[in-house]
Amino acid sequence: MAVETNSWTDPDEIGREKTIEAQLHTVNRAELADLQGVGHSVYSEIDPLLIPEVLALISSRHGEGELFVALKSSIIGLFSRVDMKKCLQKQAAYHEARIADHEESIAYYRAMIDKHASIIAEQGAKIEELNARVASMGDSDEIVTQDMKTQNSKRRRVDG
16 A cells, blocks of 8 residues: 655655545555544545546546446535536526527528518519510611611712
8 A cells, every 4th residue: 555655756746646545545445444443435524526526536546446436435425516406597598598599590591581582672673674675675676777787888978
């Protein structure tokens, strides 16, 4: 159970390693508890807000087996800190915000559709107007073209 600390110079780091090795390993903790005559879980003394960090340390240093034992011992502390009502309220608020975002998107796209629909209507009206003008002209294109041909075929006299 001794931690190799000869090469370390930081006393905080040495203490941390000793605590992790002694207190966060179930076999070592059980031996220490037997020596001291203590039979309760060390997790009851840890602030439940810090338990996730402690569990991460256990997982990284001692593996999944120790993590499972630690979770089993600390699960009540973790759940006691969860305010289910507040959690559900936060989830509802999140989904309300998402709905608001989508409603904004819908409003934007409806405005864009209306804008483009009015542009299409204006262009359609312009096409109708132009087609009506063309229809009112009838065969006048051919008459204008024939008149131009006859004028070009006549010679002009030059007085001189």
